[in-house]
Amino acid sequence: MTTPVYIEIAVPTPLRQGFTYAIATAAGELDFGDGENDEGTPFSGTPLPGTPLPGTRFYIQFGRQKLVGIMLRTVSTPDLPAHKIRAVIRQLDATPVFPVSIVTLCRWAAEYYHHPVGEVFSSALPRLLRDGQPLETSERILTLGENPATIQRAPRQTALQSLLQANPDGLTLPQLAAAGFNAGTTKALVERGNASWSERTIKFTDFSPGVSVTHQPEIQLNAEQAHVVASINQGPTGTWLLDGITGSGKTEVYFRTIETVLEKGNQALVLVPEIGLTPQTVNRFRARFNLPIVVLHSGLSDRERLDGFRAASNGSAAIIIGTRSAIFTPMKNPGLIVIDEEHDASFKQQEGFRYSARDLAVMRGHLESIPVILGSATPSLETYQNVAAGKYRRLALTERAGGALPANYQVLGIRNEVLQDGFSARLIKLIGEHLSSNSQVLVFLNRRGFSPTLLCHECGWLAECRRCDARLTYHHTLRALLCHHCGIQDPVPSRCPTCQSTQLVPLGAGTQRIEGALQQLFPDQSIIRIDRDTTRKKGAFNDIMEQLGDQQPAILVGTQLLAKGHHFPNVTLVAIVDMDSGFYSADFKATERMGQLLLQVGGRAGREQKPGTVALQTHFPDQPILRTLIHEGYRVFAEQLLTERQVNDLPPFAHHTLLRAESSNKADAMQFLAGLQQQLKPNSAVSVLGPVPANMERRAGRFRAQLLFSASNRRDLHYSIEACLQLIDDNPPRRHVRWSLDVDPIDLF
Ligand code: ADP
Ligand code: ZN
Ligand code: ZN
Numbered sequence: 209m210t211t212p213v214y215i216e217i218a219v220p221t222p223l224r225q226g227f228t229y230a231i232a233t234a235a236g237e238l239d240f241g242d243g244e245n246d247e248g249t250p251f252s253g254t255p256l257p258g259t260p261l262p263g264t265r266f267y268i269q270f271g272r273q274k275l276v277g278i279m280l281r282t283v284s285t286p287d288l289p290a291h292k293i294r295a296v297i298r299q300l301d302a303t304p305v306f307p308v309s310i311v312t313l314c315r316w317a318a319e320y321y322h323h324p325v326g327e328v329f330s331s332a333l334p335r336l337l338r339d340g341q342p343l344e345t346s347e348r349i350l351t352l353g354e355n356p357a358t359i360q361r362a363p364r365q366t367a368l369q370s371l372l373q374a375n376p377d378g379l380t381l382p383q384l385a386a387a388g389f390n391a392g393t394t395k396a397l398v399e400r401g402n403a404s405w406s407e408r409t410i411k412f413t414d415f416s417p418g419v420s421v422t423h424q425p426e427i428q429l430n431a432e433q434a435h436v437v438a439s440i441n442q443g444p445t446g447t448w449l450l451d452g453i454t455g456s457g458k459t460e461v462y463f464r465t466i467e468t469v470l471e472k473g474n475q476a477l478v479l480v481p482e483i484g485l486t487p488q489t490v491n492r493f494r495a496r497f498n499l500p501i502v503v504l505h506s507g508l509s510d511r512e513r514l515d516g517f518r519a520a521s522n523g524s525a526a527i528i529i530g531t532r533s534a535i536f537t538p539m540k541n542p543g544l545i546v547i548d549e550e551h552d553a554s555f556k557q558q559e560g561f562r563y564s565a566r567d568l569a570v571m572r573g574h575l576e577s578i579p580v581i582l583g584s585a586t587p588s589l590e591t592y593q594n595v596a597a598g599k600y601r602r603l604a605l606t607e608r609a610g611g612a613l614p615a616n617y618q619v620l621g622i623r624n625e626v627l628q629d630g631f632s633a634r635l636i637k638l639i640g641e642h643l644s645s646n647s648q649v650l651v652f653l654n655r656r657g658f659s660p661t662l663l664c665h666e667c668g669w670l671a672e673c674r675r676c677d678a679r680l681t682y683h684h685t686l687r688a689l690l691c692h693h694c695g696i697q698d699p700v701p702s703r704c705p706t707c708q709s710t711q712l713v714p715l716g717a718g719t720q721r722i723e724g725a726l727q728q729l730f731p732d733q734s735i736i737r738i739d740r741d742t743t744r745k746k747g748a749f750n751d752i753m754e755q756l757g758d759q760q761p762a763i764l765v766g767t768q769l770l771a772k773g774h775h776f777p778n779v780t781l782v783a784i785v786d787m788d789s790g791f792y793s794a795d796f797k798a799t800e801r802m803g804q805l806l807l808q809v810g811g812r813a814g815r816e817q818k819p820g821t822v823a824l825q826t827h828f829p830d831q832p833i834l835r836t837l838i839h840e841g842y843r844v845f846a847e848q849l850l851t852e853r854q855v856n857d858l859p860p861f862a863h864h865t866l867l868r869a870e871s872s873n874k875a876d877a878m879q880f881l882a883g884l885q886q887q888l889k890p891n892s893a894v895s896v897l898g899p900v901p902a903n904m905e906r907r908a909g910r911f912r913a914q915l916l917f918s919a920s921n922r923r924d925l926h927y928s929i930e931a932c933l934q935l936i937d938d939n940p941p942r943r944h945v946r947w948s949l950d951v952d953p954i955d956l957f
Contacts, residue, residue: 348380445579
């Protein structure tokens with residue numbers, strides 16, 4: 209009799225812990241004495257040659273369910289008595305589905321985001337692997353029998369037999385067909401007992417760099433690019449910020465650094481924003497590299513996703529391009545991770561397990577000792593701060609590589625102007641001028657992610673909190689102004705406190721009708737809408753791009769989607785109808801986001817001969833931060849914002865975690881959070897702000913509220929959240945109250 213080996217398994221349940229199970233190794237069978245482990249025993253699988261490795265999947269009994277879990281580690285002394293520990297039902301993998309680095313990454317993420325470890329692994333695994341399907345694929349092969357009898361008067365069978373004799377490893381059905389043998393012949397030979405079918409695991413080989421990793425690069429690097437490429441290729445591992453203006457040739461830098469990695473036989477993982485993953489991007493990679501490329505995005509079938517995962521993990525894929533969740537894709541020979549448009553909000557998962565793929569990439573690079581490149585024309589403030597703190601190294605590209613001209617910005621003040629559905633007379637005129645010179649115009653709508661405040665259209669007064677350095681949020685349903693920092697609530701004034709005007713408008717109102725308004729203003733123009741609805745269908749975006757390629761004048765109307773990744777060469781004017789709803793949102797991150805957006809849309813328009821114009825309507829044409837952005841550039845703009853954040857003790861100088869709750873009954877979510885707030889031990893290092901109703905308090909019939917934890921030290925914040933989760937565990941909310949945690953939220957509303 210031998211002692212069993214204990215392992216900790218991540219089980220897909222909402223419990224924030226791993227579970228101990230017992231396994232048998234080749235050394236012996238399990239013995240459970242009193243047989244309490246009814247369903248989990250006896251061990252029924254092939255005895256294992258040794259202790260399995262972390263990342264191996266096991267089929268286990270969990271309560272009344274049978275589930276697929278992932279091994280985290282071996283446990284030397286379990287904290288349960290042996291007879292209480294169940295045996296696993298079966299080991300599913302001979303080799304782990306995740307290497308140690310990804311197991312460590314997931315465990316780290318579970319800690320950092322306070323998320324159940326089993327659910328973290330579920331997000332990391334393709335569905336078919338979660339369901340227990342094998343990672344390896346097998347194929348049927350025909351091999352020669354042991355003592356084949358001699359065949360007479362059947363020339364095809366004789367021929368097949370000699371073919372099998374010459375191929376002792378066997379032949380697959382397609383190979384047999386290619387050699388000219390039909391099903392009848394193989395069947396006859398098998399029935400005769402001279403050959404038999406069997407299953408064989410398909411062996412994959414690493415992609416081989418060979419002679420030509422790339423299809424000839426035709427581009428000569430400029431001096432800046434050459435310096436950047438050399439720094440990364442020869443430099444130490446670690447995280448690099450590639451801070452390069454739009455069109456400065458960042459993609460070319462990715463190509464050259466990837467090339468170096470591939471030549472060594474290593475793989476590269478490239479993450480792009482959700483919508484950036486269009487054929488345009490992927491085609492550029494395919495046109496450049498002469499090696500297998502795997503693409504992972506939300507539109508794949510489960511089977512395709514598994515195939516991609518497999519090709520990455522068995523080393524046969526050279527490059528893996530994917531969106532957010534691809535950060536968990538294992539690589540057999542990791543060489544480099546690239547995060548393109550690192551500032552993009554789509555790298556943050558906004559529901560369930562709320563992780564930042566960008567931040568996990570940095571961690572993964574560290575665990576796998578490979579370089580990570582964060583590329584952007586408009587880096588996030590937290591990334592700049594990480595550069596300032598010496599954690600990342602910055603490399604800059606300051607010139608346009610292709611020779612196109614930078615856009616020019618026209619600021620149109622609209623305070624006290626008569627607006628026609630949001631359009632000023634000057635903007636209407638400008639749009640008309642561009643259309644009549646046969647250009648296309650892009651009208652930008654600011655739809656998502658900005659929280660409105662109240663503004664006086666006549667004098668520019670903005671509703672601000674009496675107690676905090678923050679703007680109040682306009683709550684339409686409450687007919688009230690709310691501070692999301694201190695929770696104060698004021699009624700909506702009927703007149704402007706400064707000029708007594710009654711023209712008080714929530715920012716962002718009035719943009720609802722833009723498309724209809726354009727139709728009326730320019731009845732003869734074709735108006736093309738680009739948003740999630742019109743581009744959802746496969747290939748829809750390409751159809752639109754084709755339609756736009758023919759140089760006809762047209763008006764495009766679109767949201768944030770337009771700012772990402774695409775170039776519109778025939779667009780010469782980008783009109784931003786309502787810039788203020790972005791700049792003057794109550795959300796402290798709004799200015800950063802709006803600045804990024806202004807530069808990104810500017811970079812999408814115009815071409816070498818025809819520079820683009822960006823026209824912005826604003827109530828505050830003299831706003832210093834806007835002037836800084838336009839005249840001094842993004843970097844100075846970002847530095848000013850960082851100073852403001854530091855003064856106000858906001859991220860990245862403080863760290864935030866948001867506890868959200870929702871309930872079908874209006875009072876319950878607020879009461880649940882208020883209760884926690886009261887029970888938490890006061891801690892001078894952590895402020896717990898709120899609770900306040902969420903900006904859109906009622907959604908889908910449920911009421912939402914939130915509690916904001918803020919601390920300048922992550923460790924303090926971490927312990928405070930742990931304490932709070934303990935309180936929730938000890939005293940769970942009533943069933944209809946649902947809650948969730950968001951560590952490093954990208955918006956507070
Ligand atoms: P980014 O990714 O920084 O926006 P791209 O890599 O897309 O910029 O480059 C913009 C354009 O400039 C592309 O058409 C690219 O082929 C071209 N380009 C990049 N580097 C060079 C170079 N060294 N010489 C000439 N053209 C270049
Ligand atoms: Zn006023
Ligand atoms: Zn306040």
